[in-house]
Amino acid sequence: MATFDFIVIGGGSGGSAAAGRLAEDGKLSVCLIEAGGRNDNFRVKTPGFMPFIGDKSNYRYETVPQKGLNGRTGYQPRGRGLGGSSAINAMVYIRGNAWDYDNWAALGCDGWAYDDVLPFFKKAEDNERGPNAYHGSNGPLRVSNQRSPNPGSTAFVESAATLQLPRNPDFNGESQAGFGLYQVTQKNGERWSAARAYVEPLRGKKNFDIRTDALVEKIVFEDGRASGVAIRRGGKREVIHARGGVILSAGAFNSPQIMMLSGIGPAGHLKEHGIEVVADRPSVGADLQDHIDYVSSWETQSKDFFGSSLAGTLKMAAALVEHRRKRTGAMTTCFAEAGGFWKVMDDAPAPDVQWHFVPAMLEDHGREQVKGHGFSLHACVLRPESRGTVTLNSADAADAPRIDPNFFDDDRDMAVMRAGVRLSHRIVDAPPLANYQPRDRYPIDLYDDDALDELIRSRADTVYHPVGTCRMGSDEASVVDTELASRDVDGLWIADASVMPRLVSGNTNAPSIMIGERCAAFIKDILAG
Numbered sequence: 308m309a310t311f312d313f314i315v316i317g318g319g320s321g322g323s324a325a326a327g328r329l330a331e332d333g334k335l336s337v338c339l340i341e342a343g344g345r346n347d348n349f350r351v352k353t354p355g356f357m358p359f360i361g362d363k364s365n366y367r368y369e370t371v372p373q374k375g376l377n378g379r380t381g382y383q384p385r386g387r388g389l390g391g392s393s394a395i396n397a398m399v400y401i402r403g404n405a406w407d408y409d410n411w412a413a414l415g416c417d418g419w420a421y422d423d424v425l426p427f428f429k430k431a432e433d434n435e436r437g438p439n440a441y442h443g444s445n446g447p448l449r450v451s452n453q454r455s456p457n458p459g460s461t462a463f464v465e466s467a468a469t470l471q472l473p474r475n476p477d478f479n480g481e482s483q484a485g486f487g488l489y490q491v492t493q494k495n496g497e498r499w500s501a502a503r504a505y506v507e508p509l510r511g512k513k514n515f516d517i518r519t520d521a522l523v524e525k526i527v528f529e530d531g532r533a534s535g536v537a538i539r540r541g542g543k544r545e546v547i548h549a550r551g552g553v554i555l556s557a558g559a560f561n562s563p564q565i566m567m568l569s570g571i572g573p574a575g576h577l578k579e580h581g582i583e584v585v586a587d588r589p590s591v592g593a594d595l596q597d598h599i600d601y602v603s604s605w606e607t608q609s610k611d612f613f614g615s616s617l618a619g620t621l622k623m624a625a626a627l628v629e630h631r632r633k634r635t636g637a638m639t640t641c642f643a644e645a646g647g648f649w650k651v652m653d654d655a656p657a658p659d660v661q662w663h664f665v666p667a668m669l670e671d672h673g674r675e676q677v678k679g680h681g682f683s684l685h686a687c688v689l690r691p692e693s694r695g696t697v698t699l700n701s702a703d704a705a706d707a708p709r710i711d712p713n714f715f716d717d718d719r720d721m722a723v724m725r726a727g728v729r730l731s732h733r734i735v736d737a738p739p740l741a742n743y744q745p746r747d748r749y750p751i752d753l754y755d756d757d758a759l760d761e762l763i764r765s766r767a768d769t770v771y772h773p774v775g776t777c778r779m780g781s782d783e784a785s786v787v788d789t790e791l792a793s794r795d796v797d798g799l800w801i802a803d804a805s806v807m808p809r810l811v812s813g814n815t816n817a818p819s820i821m822i823g824e825r826c827a828a829f830i831k832d833i834l835a836g
């Protein structure tokens with residue numbers, strides 16, 4: 308019978324950090340269970356291959372039809388395999404705004420104010436720029452400057468400056484506002500997933516068992532305590548036991564799914580699927596928040612930008628050779644190379660829109676090939692008011708959960724989006740980007756609200772930051788308490804993006820890693836008495 312001190316479900320951003328920290332000093336036996344594979348291949352490791360990462364590493368979920376998107380279904384990529392979504396993401400290193408964490412604390416999450424979380428961001432970080440008041444350099448997560456940014460990306464920052472929008476060399480420093488090039492989670496020109504940071508260095512240690520291609524079907528409880536997990540691997544089923552407890556880190560879609568499959572969730576819904584109710588907890592799968600995003604796109608004659616043409620293909624072939632030899636060049640691109648944060652609503656407490664500049668024409672999340680060269684500019688609503696849900700489609704853990712982000716349910720999100728998209732176009736209309744004489748691929752009168760709303764509803768979708776479906780809080784209705792422990796059973800913690808009570812104003816990989824770090828620290832504190 309396999310028994311460990313702790314079992315971690317899911318080797319993604321939160322799970323890798325939690326498992327790695329629990330196992331690192333060798334005192335605790337830890338089993339990390341991951342549904343996907345090792346993700347140890349050149350497509351995952353080479354940043355520029357991001358659009359070509361295969362199905363084995365991506366769940367490729369779809370949402371239910373979205374009324375706010377003219378009835379379209381949304382695409383929800385999610386990483387599968389070690390590293391989780393950090394193995395397929397755009398590598399942008401952003402923590403959110405200090406205001407977000409102070410707001411979490413104001414909502415009742417004691418111990419999660421900016422001053423409380425900053426030490427854990429720093430502990431995780433190995434920033435190539437070295438340490439300072441905001442950054443760490445001794446952690447496992449390598450954060451790098453981009454090695455070979457596209458000239459168009461620097462032109463974007465200069466165009467913003469032309470409009471008096473300030474340059475910001477460090478969005479994770481004193482102030483988030485402004486425009487600049489993003490730092491990335493890469494090491495020596497390769498993707499640095501959470502698994503490469505926290506898990507791979509411990510591979511082979513006697514106290515650390517890494518089980519890939521193992522699907523967790525549910526958490527097992529004995530006398531009100533999480534005592535193990537039921538897994539399926541190949542055709543075989545087995546229960547693995549945990550003396551100290553279980554950490555659930557399956558992400559914002561699969562953590563609520565596993566909670567429900569284990570009997571913790573909205574009782575009526577569980578009964579519909581024939582699941583025995585352990586605890587009636589309506590907040591499991593509720594409060595889904597995600598960054599709705601609109602991608603404006605322009606075509607250029609210039610072949611500076613990535614694109615599909617003979618010249619583009621030859622350039623990428625040369626870039627691939629350069630990357631194999633030196634780990635530099637265009638294949639180190641994270642695609643979302645530049646961007647910024649700015650307030651478009653006067654009463655916003657912090658920047659309410661984030662931009663990602665991509666030196667390529669992007670259509671349908673990169674799934675549709677576009678002929679020619681050009682660039683794209685994402686604008687996303689940083690603190691959406693709309694709330695969605697994750698529920699079960701079936702009682703089988705291998706089936707996709709039912710995802711309803713409910714985008715644009717709240718009109719305030721559209722108001723922010725409109726202003727964000729207008730600013731996107733003002734920036735692109737300013738030199739030096741304007742000198743490329745870009746041709747807008749979706750020209751409309753941007754100051755006609757109805758026309759702009761229609762364009763947004765027909766093209767907007769997620770920028771991949773779902774959170775909130777196993778929300779943390781000090782209130783009785785929350786799923787986990789402020790030390791990430793389940794309110795319903797002993798020996799169960801949740802450590803991933805699902806616990807965020809509010810979506811942070813930025814990308815969610817670093818915050819999910821910070822949450823994994825904190826979970827391990829909470830557990831070690833308990834063990835230390």
Ligand SMILES: Cc1cc2nc3c(=O)[nH]c(=O)nc-3n(C[C@H](O)[C@H](O)[C@H](O)COP(=O)(O)OP(=O)(O)OC[C@H]3O[C@@H](n4cnc5c(N)ncnc54)[C@H](O)[C@@H]3O)c2cc1C
Binds near residue numbers: 388803817
């Ligand atoms: C395409 C894309 C681009 C993104 N770009 C960025 C970016 O540039 N910067 C940024 O900061 N953030 C980005 N994000 C978001 C960020 O990567 C995620 O928010 C973060 O990785 C979430 O971490 P997590 O721990 O919550 O879940 P994940 O990292 O998704 O990990 C969940 C893990 O659990 C496993 N799992 C699920 N169900 C089971 C089961 N039943 N049994 C066993 N294992 C299971 C999964 O296989 C997965 O490995 C992006 C995301 C995507 C998809």
